[in-house]
Amino acid sequence: MIVLIVIGVILAVVAVWVISTYNSLIKSREFVRNSMGQISAQIESRWDALKNMIEGTKQYAEYEGKTLEEITAKRSSLGRDASVADVENDNSLFGQAMGKLFAVAENYPDLKASQLYQETMKNVDKYEQQVRQSRMIYNDTVTKYNRIIQSVPSNIVAGMFNFNVEKYFESSQEKSEMPSWS
Template identity: 75%
Template sequence: MGFLTSNIGLILFVVLAVVIVLWAISTYNQLISAREFVRNSMGQIAAQIESRWDALQNMIEGTKQYAEYEAKTLESITEQRTSLGQTAAVAEVAKDDELFNQAMGRLLAIAESYPDLKASSVYQETLKNVDRYEQQVRQSRMIFNDTVTKYNRVIQSVPSNIIASLFNFTTEAYFENTATKTDMPSWS
């Protein structure tokens, strides 16, 4: 018993150190997991946006037979965009949205000038696909914002904020409503 009583302080120190190390590892893993959920959510948005652009590109191809010059203008807009991935920033997605809305607005204006284009079944079906992808992008953004909320809470909560700051975890930005996103778009 003499050894135990004389080294009780050391034993308590070792036990406390082990508990702190285990807590730090657990918290770090929780932060990594939360960050990966954020990245996965952004990846979902990027996939939906890519599909939306593919549908728009299909509409541009259909427009070529009616208005070659306008189709080239639309293609130049699509060439300005950069591919988004799971590490894309909210600002990059917003810029992509601007380009998409610019191209879509132009395409709708062209369709107004060419009634045969507007009436074609391919145009109508593609318009439905663009709308469907737009709705999926909106849904993916809501999921992203929920995921970011959970991630940001972990980073800012005591005591996990200590580990977050030690390993340079930073808060993520949210998607916010803009003037163009307050109402559901109407493509027809």
């Protein structure tokens, strides 16, 4: 009888530990998803600022405005379940649009000098800084999550319930050569 009680207590302790660890893993994964959602929200704001610039560009150069609209049409909306690759692809499209916009501004000095252009560039810069900050927070959150799912003994529960290591945002050549908005 005592053996059954000891086994029952051990099973209860293990069950409580598994449930507690599982809930901790869910909480950490939700922090990662929330962090990606924050990045997505900042990226949407950055694109909104760029769309305002595209509208202003149309006043100066209809063809270039249409080209920029085609680039923005290629992008897909990001959300909290977006992957690092999805965000990197979006950043590539944003970089293309900004490159074309800079080229248009060089060809149309009146556009570059306009209040709309100046204000939009300030907004794009503000959102770009917020995207960078959100990425740093995301990477910190992923570090904490990955540490939990790879550490003993929580890695046992993580393996049982298919919790996977999340990818980080990494610095790339393209990001280090990004133009200054001002």
